[in-house]
């Protein structure tokens with residue numbers, strides 16, 4: 123191409139026009155996305171996955187190897203035994219580093235996360251829920267300083283996750299009953315200034331969904347729901363190509379949809395929200411009311427163990443709890459045809475019997491035409507889910523959630 127020629131343009135999936143340099147950037151992003159979503163691959167496999175010519179793929183890969191983003195693994199013979207053994211490409215240690223700050227009820231966790239989902243640095247601090255805004259910001263910035271200082275200039279961005287209704291695009295926390303000091307916080311701007319990196323604000327449970335997409339059981343799936351079941355209840359729903367959001371880009375509040383007009387008063391001020399019967403707070407209160415062993419001090423783990431040991435009270439309570447949870451999950455089935463659920467939070471410690479029970483109840487509460495193929499899994503990300511989710515919001519923004527089929531050889 124000479125200087126007098128206009129840049130070659132091709133059409134993206136969204137219908138927009140891409141210049142040839144945009145195509146190169148898009149293809150590079152798709153190579154990285156493919157490695158994140160589907161794991162290490164040979165050049166030939168990557169070229170196939172990303173749908174570019176081998177020569178183009180080689181140029182992209184060479185650049186990524188030189189930049190230290192990718193490494194070549196040891197040669198593996200082809201399945202058929204013929205041809206030159208392939209050397210799979212994978213992410214180098216500490217490639218595409220993201221900062222992660224996860225604020226939750228009572229704690230702030232901070233970490234540096236690489237593209238493999240490895241956390242080379244992490245820290246957890248107590249964060250009193252009664253903190254005012256200024257005190258909360260001071261504590262979070264201090265926690266971040268301790269972890270990010272050694273990585274200054276190397277972070278592609280920082281993901282800040284909060285248990286709140288927020289406007290991620292504007293970086294505004296609109297309402298937060300769990301940690302009131304977060305409302306109206308200037309943390310996104312303060313973190314960006316302090317660490318000279320772009321900051322992505324995200325609701326915690328939506329970040330769980332993005333974390334599952336890049337690092338967990340959502341890998342390779344286009345649509346699923348990540349649920350959080352703790353003292354609060356919520357869902358982040360991944361639909362083909364994007365994360366479900368409300369009008370104006372607001373995060374959604376599934377835990378506060380009404381399932382009982384005459385139900386108990388919720389922490390949000392409304393009555394009969396799904397959360398009032400689906401949170402672990404309900405489980406503990408109900409254990410106390412029914413006189414189930416452990417009472418208010420019980421936990422999903424203890425109840426699951428008691429039920430497995432034959433305690434009829436624990437079994438009955440967990441059966442009712444599974445049904446309460448299934449109401450909101452089946453609403454998602456009916457509303458959006460979501461059929462794949464990845465559950466997070468304390469509830470996953472209730473055990474495999476409870477997971478099966480929950481699956482049964484979701485199927486029973488779903489329209490028969492939609493119930494086929496419903497799966498309910500417990501997340502395997504465990505204690506890292508919040509931090510991986512926060513980092514994943516950065517990766518998602520960096521690479522784009524919606525791969526445009528940007529063919530280089532049109």
Ligand SMILES: [Zn+2]
Nearest residue numbers: 378388390395
């Ligand atoms: Zn509510």
